[in-house]
Amino acid sequence: MNPAATNPPVATPFFFYLLAATMIIGGILVITRKNAVHSAMALITALLAQSGLYLMLYAPFVAGVQIILYAGGIMVLFLFVIMLINIERTVKERQFNKQWLVGIVAAAALGGLFIAVYTTATAGKPLFPEGRVTYGEGQNTQAVAALLFDRSAGQYMFAFEIASLLLLVAIIGAVVMAKKRI
Amino acid sequence: MDAMLHITTLHYLVLGAALFLLGVIGVLTRRNVVIVLMSIELILNAVNLNLVAFSRYWQGIHGAGALHGQVFAIFVITDAAAEAAVGLGILIAFFRNKETVNVDEVNLLKW
Numbered sequence: 001m002n003p004a005a006t007n008p009p010v011a012t013p014f015f016f017y018l019l020a021a022t023m024i025i026g027g028i029l030v031i032t033r034k035n036a037v038h039s040a041m042a043l044i045t046a047l048l049a050q051s052g053l054y055l056m057l058y059a060p061f062v063a064g065v066q067i068i069l070y071a072g073g074i075m076v077l078f079l080f081v082i083m084l085i086n087i088e089r090t091v092k093e094r095q096f097n098k099q100w101l102v103g104i105v106a107a108a109a110l111g112g113l114f115i116a117v118y119t120t121a122t123a124g125k126p127l128f129p130e131g132r133v134t135y136g137e138g139q140n141t142q143a144v145a146a147l148l149f150d151r152s153a154g155q156y157m158f159a160f161e162i163a164s165l166l167l168l169v170a171i172i173g174a175v176v177m178a179k180k181r182i
Numbered sequence: 183m184d185a186m187l188h189i190t191t192l193h194y195l196v197l198g199a200a201l202f203l204l205g206v207i208g209v210l211t212r213r214n215v216v217i218v219l220m221s222i223e224l225i226l227n228a229v230n231l232n233l234v235a236f237s238r239y240w241q242g243i244h245g246a247g248a249l250h251g252q253v254f255a256i257f258v259i260t261d262a263a264a265e266a267a268v269g270l271g272i273l274i275a276f277f278r279n280k281e282t283v284n285v286d287e288v289n290l291l292k293w
Binding site for chain 2 (some may be wrong): 020023024028030031033036046047050054059062069074077082084085090093094095098100104110111118140144163169170171176178
């Protein structure tokens with residue numbers, strides 16, 4: 001018997017609300033800070049909290065990828081670019097564009113749509129009746145690899161190859177964009 | 183009270199919707215291109231959270247091997263990396279030409 005099935009996780013609501021609050025506060029800081037470096041730091045905090053949520057959802061491989069690739073790779077790229085183009089006067093300038101009111105109204109409409117969907121869909125019956133099945137993390141990485149690479153069970157092998165092609169195009173595109181003269 | 187303490191898929195979906203909204207507000211209102219790109223990352227992460235939560239729900243129905251949501255999340259992370267690289271490359275080229283990082287000063291194609 002796999003130990004995770006016999007030992008369910010402890011204090012799930014506490015950690016869910018802690019990580020969710022960290023993510024929300026991080027997100028709010030990302031869109032309100034004047035200094036782009038502070039925004040990047042808040043985004044890194046939110047991404048790390050999100051990898052904790054992935055662990056709670058029994059997705060250890062995605063959690064690791066989140067930390068290594070997002071918090072470690074993409075955010076370092078962001079910080080490099082901020083250092084390259086950071087100009088002191090952007091902190092003193094107006095931070096929001098002239099259409100900010102329209103943007104807030106559009107976002108509020110989207111939020112109203114979300115609230116309407118989630119409340120009407122959950123009225124009466126639960127939207128997602130939960131079986132409360134606990135699965136161990138032990139086989140997760142192998143199962144993801146089987147879906148990606150296995151010749152018989154792997155349904156995403158072609159998509160994986162396309163993704164590698166996409167990354168190649170992105171590398172070439174980034175070099176072409178950032179280079180002064182080609 | 184039970185609905186608050188029993189963490190279900192819906193809790194993750196609501197959190198994902200909140201993060202998505204924060205990202206949309208950031209994209210629509212901020213002037214700094216770097217922060218707009220970071221808001222896009224926030225949106226992609228909200229989608230990823232939903233995908234992994236749905237993957238967990240799907241596992242409850244189809245067994246532990248049904249990890250399609252997690253595979254999708256990995257593909258979204260790949261796309262986010264490509265998008266960040268190209269977006270920041272464009273940003274560097276733009277900054278070299280116009281000496282600014284504000285989106286509302288990109289108005290060459292505006293009538």
